[in-house]
Amino acid sequence: MKVLVPVKRVVDFNVKVRVRPDGSGVDTANVKMSMNPFDEIAVEEAVRLKEKAIVTEIIAVSCGITACQETLRTALAMGADRAILVESTVELQPLAVAKLLKAIVDKEAPQLVILGKQAIDDDANQVGQMLAALLGWPQATFASKIDITEEGGQKRATVKREIDGGLETLAMNLPAIITTDLRLNEPRYATLPNIMKAKKKVLDIIKPDALGVDVTPRLATLKVVEPPRRKGGGKVADAKELVAKLRNEAKVI
Amino acid sequence: MTALVIAEHDHGALKSATLHTVAAAQKLGGDIHVLVAGHNAGGAAQAAASIAGVAKVLHADAAHLASQTAENLALLATSLAAPYYHFFLPATGFGKNAAPRIAALLDVAQVSDIIGVEAPDTFVRPIYAGNAFATVQSKDLKIVVTVRSTGFDAAPSTGGNAAIESVAAPADVAQVQVLGQELTKSDRPELTNARVVISGGRGLQNGENFKMLEALADKLNAAIGASRAAVDAGYVPNDYQVGQTGKIVAPDLYIAIGISGAIQHLAGMKDSKVIVAINKDAEAPIFQIADYGLVGDLFEIVPQLIAELG
Ligand SMILES: Cc1cc2nc3c(=O)[nH]c(=O)nc-3n(C[C@H](O)[C@H](O)[C@H](O)COP(=O)(O)OP(=O)(O)OC[C@H]3O[C@@H](n4cnc5c(N)ncnc54)[C@H](O)[C@@H]3O)c2cc1C
Numbered sequence: 001m002k003v004l005v006p007v008k009r010v011v012d013f014n015v016k017v018r019v020r021p022d023g024s025g026v027d028t029a030n031v032k033m034s035m036n037p038f039d040e041i042a043v044e045e046a047v048r049l050k051e052k053a054i055v056t057e058i059i060a061v062s063c064g065i066t067a068c069q070e071t072l073r074t075a076l077a078m079g080a081d082r083a084i085l086v087e088s089t090v091e092l093q094p095l096a097v098a099k100l101l102k103a104i105v106d107k108e109a110p111q112l113v114i115l116g117k118q119a120i121d122d123d124a125n126q127v128g129q130m131l132a133a134l135l136g137w138p139q140a141t142f143a144s145k146i147d148i149t150e151e152g153g154q155k156r157a158t159v160k161r162e163i164d165g166g167l168e169t170l171a172m173n174l175p176a177i178i179t180t181d182l183r184l185n186e187p188r189y190a191t192l193p194n195i196m197k198a199k200k201k202v203l204d205i206i207k208p209d210a211l212g213v214d215v216t217p218r219l220a221t222l223k224v225v226e227p228p229r230r231k232g233g234g235k236v237a238d239a240k241e242l243v244a245k246l247r248n249e250a251k252v253i
Numbered sequence: 254m255t256a257l258v259i260a261e262h263d264h265g266a267l268k269s270a271t272l273h274t275v276a277a278a279q280k281l282g283g284d285i286h287v288l289v290a291g292h293n294a295g296g297a298a299q300a301a302a303s304i305a306g307v308a309k310v311l312h313a314d315a316a317h318l319a320s321q322t323a324e325n326l327a328l329l330a331t332s333l334a335a336p337y338y339h340f341f342l343p344a345t346g347f348g349k350n351a352a353p354r355i356a357a358l359l360d361v362a363q364v365s366d367i368i369g370v371e372a373p374d375t376f377v378r379p380i381y382a383g384n385a386f387a388t389v390q391s392k393d394l395k396i397v398v399t400v401r402s403t404g405f406d407a408a409p410s411t412g413g414n415a416a417i418e419s420v421a422a423p424a425d426v427a428q429v430q431v432l433g434q435e436l437t438k439s440d441r442p443e444l445t446n447a448r449v450v451i452s453g454g455r456g457l458q459n460g461e462n463f464k465m466l467e468a469l470a471d472k473l474n475a476a477i478g479a480s481r482a483a484v485d486a487g488y489v490p491n492d493y494q495v496g497q498t499g500k501i502v503a504p505d506l507y508i509a510i511g512i513s514g515a516i517q518h519l520a521g522m523k524d525s526k527v528i529v530a531i532n533k534d535a536e537a538p539i540f541q542i543a544d545y546g547l548v549g550d551l552f553e554i555v556p557q558l559i560a561e562l563g
């Protein structure tokens with residue numbers, strides 16, 4: 001079966017972003033960009049399913065500017081078989097991304113789409129669930145373990161997922177949507193030979209128009225500001241002073 | 254304009270996040286209806302009717318709503334959608350799972366994790382792990398919102414006397430089977446609710462050492478949290494994780510022990526009223542946001558603290 005893995009190009013998780021002084025957004029010029037960490041986990045999971053011969057083909061998809069090709073090459077170097085860039089310079093919001101991905105799913109007919117649970121730039125945590133709704137497929141969000149089985153030609157996913165009080169186990173027939181949580185796996189690093197090989201893999205480019213999707217933003221960003229800064233840096237000498245300060249100064253105990 | 258709040262509950266009672274979500278909806282200035290979808294959830298419906306400021310409770314009761322799957326919940330919510338502009342859910346595991354499914358079925362945008370309401374169509378939300386606050390305005394005819402509890406004081410759970418109206422649930426889509434849950438058992442206050450939170454990081458070295466934090470937590474009636482590193486290393490269960498991709502907390506007192514202060518961790522706790530950090534590395538970034546930093550070995554300091562608290 002085919003699996004589709006959407007991957008987003010985001011500011012690297014180690015970078016502390018700066019808000020532009022004019023309040024129009026955050027500075028992303030000359031900042032290190034990487035694949036969204038949750039999407040690395042999604043690619044890794046797909047590659048492991050292929051190594052177990054459950055998956056036959058992995059297609060990585062990214063929606064965004066030309067530079068997203070780098071993110072797709074990373075996915076190819078990790079083990080994806082081919083890649084699709086849905087190229088657009090418009091700001092793509094989660095609903096638009098979900099619609100683009102639905103159009104790709106309609107063309108490619110994968111049995112499984114594995115996404116990250118959340119992009120660490122917009123922190124939206126929406127696209128996977130939206131895609132599931134648009135397709136009318138079941139969803140297993142925040143997965144920490146995935147098992148795929150087959151009985152009488154029907155493939156089935158059993159997914160352990162992280163919930164606020166602990167863990168929950170779901171079972172569903174494929175096709176389905178799964179979103180990854182951090183503990184699902186430890187993504188591999190792309191090796192140099194695989195990075196070289198990835199350069200030769202197919203990377204198709206399509207435009208939202210060709211997919212018949214209107215990507216006009218639904219939300220206008222009116223302003224972006226720095227959060228209030230916390231005045232920290234106070235020190236105490238020992239446990240005794242700490243307890244005294246918490247009691248008499250901060251009055252929190 | 255009436256807002257529909259979709260309640261998080263365990264059938265018998267409401268989760269506290271629902272009260273914070275109602276409080277956020279109250280900022281819109283219109284009427285508030287609360288949807289309680291469950292099985293034998295009369296207790297939760299009653300509790301919703303008692304919240305001050307709630308005008309009506311919609312109660313959907315069906316066996317297939319017992320596990321509150323996003324698939325069935327989204328169908329139910331959209332079947333009731335016509336009179337509503339706003340759909341408010343808590344930004345908890347429950348709300349994050351279901352809300353986008355509702356938004357997509359309605360073909361409207363969702364605003365995640367709001368911490369402020371500027372106007373009925375305009376909200377403030379953190380982005381980039383809380384390193385920026387964005388003010389966004391919806392151009393859609395309806396809007397789905399998830400509410401970060403720490404952004405709004407809880408609505409009073411008593412004082413209301415709303416009518417409870419039964420509503421029919423659409424047929425079970427039966428796409429997902431819930432095989433079971435493994436819930437972390439604890440007698441402590443809930444992490445997202447506690448007045449005091451004590452979190453441990455990689456500096457604790459193992460799960461056994463976390464027991465030391467238990468003794469401290471006993472003294473302060475505190476909840477216990479953790480950094481992702483501590484969770485990853487298996488010292489404590491996943492639902493202890495505080496941070497950008499874990500739980501968001503803002504207690505009166507947050508004590509970070511053996512935690513370096515990565516931006517992803519700070520994102521989950523930096524709105525706490527008072528922050529204490531205990532770390533042997535004087536350069537650890539956690540000290541930059543701590544009101545009271547104590548540089549030293551946690552294995553010496555924590556027992557001293559327990560003794561001081563008497
Ligand atoms: C996509 C993504 C999402 C993430 N989400 C989260 C999240 O939600 N929450 C989160 O917490 N992290 C998250 N992280 C991980 C984060 O980047 C850090 O790796 C993590 O927070 C570090 O945990 P730590 O501070 O316990 O460990 P470390 O950074 O290893 O720090 C351990 C600290 O303990 C101190 N120490 C050691 N021994 C002692 C001692 N005996 N006495 C006193 N101090 C001692 C050390 O000086 C050090 O400062 C995420 C990462 C990614 C990539």
Ligand SMILES: Nc1ncnc2c1ncn2[C@@H]1O[C@H](COP(=O)(O)O)[C@@H](O)[C@H]1O
Binds near residue numbers: 006007116124126
């Ligand atoms: N522009 C994009 N291109 C490809 N995949 C995306 C894009 N935006 C979001 N995704 C996928 O959707 C997941 C959740 O993103 P979000 O809902 O924006 O937090 C990500 O982890 C990706 O798997």
